[in-house]
Amino acid sequence: MRRLLSQFLLLSFAFIGAVTVLYHGYFWWRERGHMPEEMSVQDDLSSPDAAHRAIVFTEAGGGGISPFCSELVSVVRAGISEQAAWPSSNWVFSGNCGSLNHVSWQSKDRLLISLNRSLAQRGNNGLSLEGFGDGLKVMVLYDFYP
Numbered sequence: 366m367r368r369l370l371s372q373f374l375l376l377s378f379a380f381i382g383a384v385t386v387l388y389h390g391y392f393w394w395r396e397r398g399h400m401p402e403e404m405s406v407q408d409d410l411s412s413p414d415a416a417h418r419a420i421v422f423t424e425a426g427g428g429g430i431s432p433f434c435s436e437l438v439s440v441v442r443a444g445i446s447e448q449a450a451w452p453s454s455n456w457v458f459s460g461n462c463g464s465l466n467h468v469s470w471q472s473k474d475r476l477l478i479s480l481n482r483s484l485a486q487r488g489n490n491g492l493s494l495e496g497f498g499d500g501l502k503v504m505v506l507y508d509f510y511p
Contacts, residue, residue, distance in 0.1 A: 407422060408420070413472065425462065434461065458494055477508060
């Protein structure tokens with residue numbers, strides 16, 4: 366009788382675990398291609414030849430207990446939607462809010478991102494800089510202000 370009860374409990378917990386994983390997996394799968402609600406497009410800049418876009422996103426949320434704010438820059442081909450541009454594989458910059466001063470195209474394949482050094486190093490979001498965007502087609506240059 367004791368063995369039967371232990372097997373029943375083991376199968377019950379396994380069933381509950383499987384249902385939980387499937388439930389959360391379904392919602393992750395359904396939302397995986399969508400921009401989160403906390404993310405908004407701050408700026409959208411086309412390159413001089415209109416072949417590429419630099420999209421500046423701001424992500425903020427968390428409420429009063431644990432607020433967060435990040436700025437992100439994605440570089441993608443022209444014609445790519447904001448939804449398709451926001452995944453981290455397209456990011457050339459990510460950092461704390463306020464660290465991004467200015468984003469501008471210097472030429473058809475060079476993007477300049479100006480950063481505030483002191484604000485970029487604060488906070489817990491970290492700082493991520495990439496040298497190229499859109500599959501090595503766009504060189505990203507950085508300029509730091511004190």
